[in-house]
Amino acid sequence: xxxxxxxxxxxxxxFGPALSWSVxxxxxxxxxxxxxxxxxxxxxxxxxxxxxxxxxVVYFTAEEREPSRALIINGLVxxxxxxxxxxxxxxxxxxxxxMDQAGNVYIFDDMPTIRHSSIFAGQPVAxxxxxxxxxxxxxxxDVNSGHYxxx
Numbered sequence: 500x501x502x503x504x505x506x507x508x509x510x511x512x513x514f515g516p517a518l519s520w521s522v523x524x525x526x527x528x529x530x531x532x533x534x535x536x537x538x539x540x541x542x543x544x545x546x547x548x549x550x551x552x553x554x555x556v557v558y559f560t561a562e563e564r565e566p567s568r569a570l571i572i573n574g575l576v577x578x579x580x581x582x583x584x585x586x587x588x589x590x591x592x593x594x595x596x597x598m599d600q601a602g603n604v605y606i607f608d609d610m611p612t613i614r615h616s617s618i619f620a621g622q623p624v625a626x627x628x629x630x631x632x633x634x635x636x637x638x639x640x641d642v643n644s645g646h647y648x649x650x
Contacts, residue, residue, distance in 0.1 A: 542623045556613070560620070564605055571604065575636060587633070595607055600625050616646045
């Protein structure tokens, strides 16, 4: 394990809000209005905005990030359409994730132009790292992000 404390913290952060989530998804505009600030935010590391610009990293709007929003119900991970999340082995072993201040989790494939900073357009996040999903359950999670230093 890369960092036992980070893994434990990530699990607590990720599964804590799952208990209060419902099955129905709320449109992005309503989600922003309803979000409760539960978790501290961490800014992107110094110099990474400039690196992102040089590398052509894409920054998403709220509407563009919505397809990446995941839902966790009773420990199972679902897509924003309500389907079980595909095993991460189909995505090369791991997915990337970020979490906002309200505990909403966004999961995506790591690509050269889509990074942790992409989902919230370089803005602060509550957590960011790698996640593995097998049979709908998270089997591994960390807070290892090159863009963000999260506890």
